[in-house]
Every structure is written in C-alpha cells, then in structure tokens.
Amino acid sequence: MxxxxxxxxxxxPWHVWHERHPAMFASLVEAHPFPPSTRTAxxxxxxxxxxxxxxxxxxxxxESVFYRRLLEAIGYFTPDGPWAGFDLFAxxxxxxxxxxxxxxxxxxxxxxxxxxxxxxxxxxxxxxGSAIGPAAHLVVDQTDDALSVLTGAPRVxxxxxxxGKELLADLGLVDWxxxxxxxxxxxVHLKPHPYYVSDATTxxxxxxxxxxxxxxxxxxxxxxxxxxxxAEGRFVVATHPFFCxxxxxxEAPPDLFGAADVLVFKGDLNYRRLVGxxxxxxxxxxxxxxxxxxxxxxxxxTLKSDVLVGVDENSVTDLEGDWRVNGRxxxxxxxxxxAAGPTxxxxxPVSPSPxxx
Ligand SMILES: O=P(O)(O)OC[C@@]1(O)O[C@H](CO)[C@@H](O)[C@@H]1O
Numbered sequence: 244m245x246x247x248x249x250x251x252x253x254x255x256p257w258h259v260w261h262e263r264h265p266a267m268f269a270s271l272v273e274a275h276p277f278p279p280s281t282r283t284a285x286x287x288x289x290x291x292x293x294x295x296x297x298x299x300x301x302x303x304x305x306e307s308v309f310y311r312r313l314l315e316a317i318g319y320f321t322p323d324g325p326w327a328g329f330d331l332f333a334x335x336x337x338x339x340x341x342x343x344x345x346x347x348x349x350x351x352x353x354x355x356x357x358x359x360x361x362x363x364x365x366x367x368x369x370x371x372g373s374a375i376g377p378a379a380h381l382v383v384d385q386t387d388d389a390l391s392v393l394t395g396a397p398r399v400x401x402x403x404x405x406x407g408k409e410l411l412a413d414l415g416l417v418d419w420x421x422x423x424x425x426x427x428x429x430x431v432h433l434k435p436h437p438y439y440v441s442d443a444t445t446x447x448x449x450x451x452x453x454x455x456x457x458x459x460x461x462x463x464x465x466x467x468x469x470x471x472x473x474a475e476g477r478f479v480v481a482t483h484p485f486f487c488x489x490x491x492x493x494e495a496p497p498d499l500f501g502a503a504d505v506l507v508f509k510g511d512l513n514y515r516r517l518v519g520x521x522x523x524x525x526x527x528x529x530x531x532x533x534x535x536x537x538x539x540x541x542x543x544x545t546l547k548s549d550v551l552v553g554v555d556e557n558s559v560t561d562l563e564g565d566w567r568v569n570g571r572x573x574x575x576x577x578x579x580x581x582a583a584g585p586t587x588x589x590x591x592p593v594s595p596s597p598x599x600x
Contacts, residue, residue: 255568525553
C-alpha cells in the first residue's frame with residue numbers, strides 16, 4: 244500500500260505545508276520575543292519543508308520530524324538556554340482551556356465517549372487553517388461495542404491527543420471508567436514534550452485538573468475523584484519518547500502500553516499511526532490494518548486527514564466535498580481483544596495467530 248505524500252497540489256498534506264504552517268509560524272513569531280537568530284532559523288525551516296525532498300517524503304514521518312525541528316529551532320533542547328523546555332504552543336492551549344465551559348452536565352457513558360470523540364474536533368493546528376462547522380456525523384458508529392469492551396475492563400490505556408477542551412472531555416471519560424465503568428486502572432498516555440500544535444503533555448493535564456478543581460460543582464468533584472484515584476494508583480499518567488516518533492504504532496516498543504486490556508486511541512494523528520498513513524481503500528477492514536496488540540482497541544477520531552478504513556462505501560456516497568478532512572465527521576471503531584489461541588499440541592506445527600474480530 245502506497246504511503247501518503249505531500250507533493251500533490253490541492254491535497255491536505257500540500258495545504259498543511261503551504262498554508263497551515265506559514266500561518267502557524269506567523270502566530271508563533273507574533274506571540275513570542277524570539278531573537279533574530281531564531282526568526283532566521285524558523286524561516287529556513289519553513290523554506291526547507293517546501294523542497295521536493297520534504298514534500299516527497301511520507302507525510303506522517305515528515306510532519307513528525309518537522310515538529311521536532313521546530314522545537315530545535317527555538318532552542319527547546321538547548322541546555323540552560325532561555326527557551327529550554329519552553330512550550331511554544333502553551334499560549335494557544337491555555338486560551339483554549341480558558342474558554343472551556345466547566346459547568347459539567349450529567350452525561351451518560353455513551354455521551355461521555357462521544358464528548359471525548361468530538362472534543363477532538365477542535366484541535367488548534369486544524370483551527371489555524373480552516374473553520375469548523377457545527378454539523379457532526381459518524382461515518383462508523385461502534386459506540387455500543389466500545390462501551391461493551393470498556394465496561395469492567397481491568398486496565399484501560401487512553402492515548403491522549405490534544406490539550407484543553409479535548410483533554411477535559413477525555414478526563415470525563417476516564418472518570419466514568421473509574422467511578423462507574425468498573426475499570427480498576429486507567430493510564431493516560433501523554434506526549435513527553437510539545438509536539439503537534441495542541442498535543443497534551445503532563446503540564447497540560449495538570450492545568451486541566453486545576454481548572455476543574457477550582458470550578459466548583461461537578462467539575463470539582465471530578466477532579467477530587469481523579470486525585471484520589473491517582474493516590475490509589477488507579478489513575479496513572481505515563482509518557483514515552485515513542486509518542487513523538489515519526490513511526491506508526493506497528494513499530495512501537497512492546498512495553499509501550501504496559502498490560503492494558505483496552506486501548507483508546509484519540510484523534511486523527513493517533514488514527515494515522517494506528518492504521519498506517521497509507522492509501523487504504525476505505526472498505527478495508529479496520530481490524531486488518533491495526534498492529535497485533537494484546538488489547539482491544541477503541542479509536543475515537545474526527546476525520547481531518549485522508550486515511551480512512553472500515554467504512555461501508557455505500558454509506559458515504561451522499562457525502563460531498565472535503566468530508567474526509569474537514570473535521571465535521573467522526574468515527575468510533577473497535578477491535579475486540581484477540582482470543583487466546585488454542586494450546587498447540589506438544590510436537591505439532593505452530594498455528595498462525597487467530598484473526599481479530
Ligand atoms: O491528531 P489531531 O490533533 O486530531 O489532528 C492532527 C491534524 O490536525 O494534524 C495533521 C495535519 O497536520 C492531521 O493528522 C490532522 O488534521
């Protein structure tokens with residue numbers, strides 16, 4: 244299967260490099276007192292990314308390397324420098340969090356799951372380039388299957404995507420899993436440092452919890468429950484350099500997700516890494532594209548890039564225009580945990596792994 248590249252005018256990757264990134268750089272320079280050397284480094288990076296070499300590199304890898312180079316350009320990794328460890332996207336993430344309503348409604352489990360899904364609609368990198376409309380539809384809706392695999396699972400991992408409103412909604416889902424969903428332990432996997440524009444780090448999670456704690460009402464109660472669960476070792480925060488690597492999850496280290504029974508993958512980039520950033524026909528079964536993890540998989544995503552699998556082609560024939568990338572559509576997709584295979588006879592041939600449901 245061919246990887247998605249960035250060298251075709253009119254496609255989303257082309258738009259990202261030629262329009263979204265210049266707009267992002269303009270806002271970064273406006274928001275920070277960068278010295279001339281940093282401004283020059285940023286200009287050079289922007290120009291370099293428009294060369295045939297970059298545009299001809301698989302989009303997933305090129306974008307990831309780009310965000311690493313962006314941090315290097317501002318001195319994020321320069322020891323003892325003034326910008327060491329500085330989150331250049333914090334001003335956007337903080338504004339998004341500040342604009343969130345913390346008057347939390349009383350949601351059902353399905354509503355909490357869908358809130359976590361649609362929270363992904365508002366990622367800030369996406370907003371820098373286009374407007375998001377109110378319409379929202381699911382092109383695949385396996386919400387019932389998702390709730391079924393999550394309820395009562397001993398250990399759930401949630402691979403977070405964006406900070407601010409999306410992370411608030413994720414914490415609402417985590418709270419239900421721990422408080423009513425019969426889950427013993429939830430691990431939230433965060434980025435070890437800033438990555439794509441609004442990706443959530445530990446700092447962003449703490450900011451969400453503090454905002455919830457000081458908001459009163461249900462929000463404060465939720466924050467208190469999560470603090471208690473953290474103290475009991477039931478709400479765990481984790482991170483790993485692989486979450487910022489230019490690789491699909493098929494190449495993840497075997498211990499990345501611990502002993503999770505169910506993994507919830509949030510957002511568009513995690514979806515691209517989960518199924519591979521490839522030109523799949525959309526009817527390709529979702530289960531055939533994901534890595535062979537020893538856990539059930541729940542993917543909650545709004546559609547913001549070309550990759551899409553597991554969709555009945557007849558169900559999307561009426562959708563028009565850029566529905567695959569405009570963020571107005573979403574999907575809830577599930578792969579059950581692989582059944583333990585039969586014990587092979589002592590001297591018999593080794594059977595192939597069972598298929599995934
Ligand atoms: O992972 P997220 O936050 O849902 O989306 C990330 C995103 O905005 O960035 C990429 C393009 O830059 C696409 O994968 C997607 O549109």
